[in-house]
Amino acid sequence: MDPRQQKIERDLGPLLAGDLRTDPIALALFSTAACIFRRKPLAVVSPRNESDVARVVEYAASAGVPVTARGGGSSLAGQALGPGIILDFAAHMHRVVDVDADRRTVRVEPGAIHTRVQKAARGVGLRLGPDPSSGDFCTIGGNVGTNASGAHTLRHGSTKDHVLGMTVVLHDGSVARLGTHAGSGGEGTTWHKLSSELTHILREGAPAFLPERPRSNKNSCGFDLWGAWAPGDQVSSIEPRFDPMRLIVGSEGTLGIVTDVTMRLVPKPKATAVALLYFASWEDATEAVLEARRLGASAIEAMDHTFLAFVRADRADLRPLIPERFDSSILVEFEGETAEEARAGIAAVEEWAAARRGKVLDFRAARNAAEQATLWAVRKAALPLIYRASPIEKPMNFIDDTAVPAERLGDYVNGLRAMFQKHRTRFAIFGHAGNGNVHVMPLLDPHDGTFQSRMAAMAEDAFELTWSLGGTITGEHGDGILRAPYLERQYPKAYAVMARVKHAMDPTGILNPGNVISDARTFPEGFSRYTNTYVETGTVFDEPEYRDMIEMCHGCGTCRDYCPVGSTTALEPHTARAKAVLLMEMIRGDLSRDSLTEKPLKEVMDSCFNCKMCLSECPSQVDIPGLAIAARKEFVEKHGMPVRNWILGHADKVAAVAGLAPAAVNLVVGSPLERAARESVGKVAGKLDLPRFRRPFATGGASAKRALSLPLEAGPRKGVAVAAAHPHARLGPMPHRDVPLTKRVAYFAGCFARFHDPQGEAEATVKVLEANGIEVVVPEQRCCGIALITMGAERSIRADARRNLETLLPLVDRGFTVVASAPSCGLALIEDYPRILGTEEARHLAAHTIDVHQYLWRLHERGELRTDFKEVPISVVYHNACHSVAQGITEEPIKLLKLVPGVEVRPIDDSCCGIAGTYGMKSENYERAMEIGAPLFKELHRTKAEAILTGCGTCNIQIAHGAKREVVHTMAILRRAYGV
Secondary structure, X not given: OOHHHHHHHHHOHHHOOOEXXXXXXXXXXXXXXXXXXXXXXXXXXEOOOHHHHHHHHHHHHHHOOOEEEEOOOOOOOOOOOOOOEEEEOOOOOOOEEEEEOOOOEEEEOOOOEXXXXXXXXXXXXXXXXXXXXXXXXXXXHHHHHHOOOEOOHHHHOOHHHXXXXXXXXOOOOOEEEEEOOOOOOOOOHHHHHHHHHHHHHHHHHHHHHHHXXXXXXXXXXXXXXXXHEEOOEOOOOEOOEEOHHHHHOOOOOOOOEEEEEEEEEEEOOOEEEEEEXXXXXXXXXXXXXXXXXXXXXXXXXXXXXXXXXXXHHHOOOOHHHOOOOOOEEEEEEEEEOOHHHHHHHHHHHHHHHHOOEOOEEXXXXXXXXXXXXHHHHHHHHHHHXXXXXXXXXXXXXXXXXXXXXXXXXXXXXXXXXXXXXXXOOEEEEEEEHHHOEEEEEEEEOOOOOOHHHHHHHHHHHHHHHHHHOOOEOOOOOOOHHHHHHHHHHHOOOHHHHHHHHHHHHOOOOOEOOOOOOOOOOOOOHHHEOOOOOOXXXXXXXXXXXHHHHHHHOOOOOOHHHHOHHHHHHOOHHHOHHHHHHHHHHHHOOOOOHHHHHOHHHHHHHHOOOOOOOHHHHOOOOOOHHHHHHHHHHHHHHHHOOOHHHHHHHXXXXXXXXXOOOHHHHHHHOOOHHHHHHHHHOOOXXXXXXXXXXXXXXXOOOHHHHHHOOOOOOOOOOHHHHHHHHOOOXXXXXXXXXXXXXOOEEEEEOOHHHHHOOHHHHHHHHHHHHHHOOOEEEOOOOOOOOHHHHHHOOHHHHHHHHHHHHHHHHHHHOOOOEEEEOOHHHHHHHHHHHHHHHOOHHHHHHHHOEEEHHHHHHHHHHOOOOOOOOOOOOEEEEEEOOHHHHHOOOOOHHHHHHHOOOOEEEOOOOOOOOOOOOOHHHEHHHHHHHHHHHHHHHHHHHHHOOOEEEEOOHXXXXXXXXXXXXXXXXXXXXXXXXXXX
């Protein structure tokens, strides 16, 4: 351990209520963020309160150690990274302290996620004005640090326009309370001295900095001297005014560290109207931007044809909204007190466009809320597609935040196009047209030998172009270490004033050094997160497919919102990106290969429970579950598994024994003694209500044996051709699958159906299929092994997987389609068996396996599903399991239910139930699993539906436990409808 780390642990650790870590895992996790940089810190502190922050800064000042404040790690310019102590506010200081509807204010801690603050405000009919696109995972502290804004800045301004009060820890650990926070104590001598000194600096420097204010109406470059200092007017007897909060907002933790903030809230719009326009040139689009601004638009978004080309190519559902030929596009939104008022703005834009045919190529106005969402989807869909477009050329954020006067937007975009042609670089352009704020994404290969020099050359050209048009190099993302070297060129005279402000507020230079004010004057090439040097680990991670997948994670932090564990605990090790970061550190040689078989890394990997959400929600579709399973496999193969995991992974064997005398077993299961023993001896959650055992559902009967006497299908195995047409790599999302359907089904029931719900899920599935004239056989089958696969114990399931292959494959060869009623079982057959067994036979089976909901809906689309249902007067709510989503099963169950007369499907804001197979059954995970499931349980209760449905057995267990309601399979409702 570095002697400085030993000193930090010894001297600072005992002073803190929060967590202090200096271990290699923690340092690796906080060495990257959403940017292109990597900087390893000395220590990470997750403070619990203001006192912790003050003690860290006081210690850092005395020891000369830099301090960097970090929120969600979603910043793009490197300002969340530092070489000293990282203050991780997201872990504990994330409360929404107070929402005051009367005063229209909200007070929050810096780690509060933006959308969670928005949700709290919506409860009283209000909202935050700024709405950054990263709102689902960025924090209010980060918003304050970068002066974040977003699509609606045109109407509501940026963060600096809404901050009313803040508490700031200063360079020596003292506390200043500003704005509405003033008067509550803590105005110490340090702040009084600083206030006087800053007033003097700004008064003296005003003649230098006032003329250098950028002409663009959005600017976050440097310190906001112009907002902080109003020189007054002697003629009108207006005194000069100093607003210190305007200095702090946008300063990226370089002038002080904000520990809580009060912000103004604005009313939610009562109505909105949206239109999408396409143009022959950016000059024409710029005219429309200026007209929409004049008419009072609340948002005007820019989309270049390079940006929307990704949507047109990959989103068939949105393709009809995008013309084949156009140059540029804008999305315009108006807000109003009434729908008529909002639509009047769009009508005025339409009238303006009608007079400019030939320039305006297409105009599409939304007629209702659903169409508005679709038009916004065009704007939002491209970015994820760009990130996942290529494992080689990646979008790079280094000239991503320039802003020019709106009237120069066309000149700017055309200048950028010429620049990219000069550098022979692919690119995509979008942004906030109303503010002239352009987000530019060059697509570059970070492993190319000229990568760094090309970025430096393009930054030089793009910034020179920006300045020539009266713009700023930083609109809303902050300067960081990325743009700090260029500030003096933007502000030849104002920069010296900014440097004086920095020295006054941070005399020892410990507050996020190198950001905003920097000694560097060239592109920061020394901090790249990318490498061309890898070490051999002797594992699957040496293979290009795995290395590419690890590097596909660009650290954006979106997983802080969708990951069930990470979004619940708010801890960085629990995020999906944490797994990719650690594996990247390992393959580049900065984290020992031995870490794979050590508990600290295993604990991080274990917070991924294989829900597969990354494959649908991650912008880059990084297969974090696949990477985590591969990492766990290394640990398990060296150390084995605890007995508890073996039992949970072989639940079929336990259930088979229990099924011999289920009544007797059920007398014991759930009793106080059994729960206590389960908890203390087995480390299985004693609080969890386990399902009742039943006589097992019969498999391998005479019908299955008779089916084997049927002749083989003529010709070669069709599955091989299908598999070749739709190859499923070992990693990544499941591709589209066109499974050949037959009227013969080999039913794979799954353990829950066989041992806990034979008369429900299992029997109902068979009856529903038979009601449609399907020949159904139930062959001998063993557990699919999904629990053991998730644990990393793949070797343990090989025998059962091969046996399932041996019983199912002959039926496939005789014209049977394998149908699963449990999504996890189907997923194992389709996705895991080909990877684990690696045979053509496994791929053949996968190509002929389908979920029962997809199977039935495909029959309906072919006109072959019976729809002469009996009326079933019942209200239901359906929970879609994570592994259903992973297979692309999203609407089929609900569509099937809606075919039944009398069935009312009540919609919910669906989310993870928390159990994740065996994850929530483990004692150490029970409380977290219940916390994950709490929003779902609340939604289910809200609907007051008569029946709760799901297709997943373990979801059934968790929902029945958490909602205290019976849960049934969707097939049970269809069985009633068929009267069978």
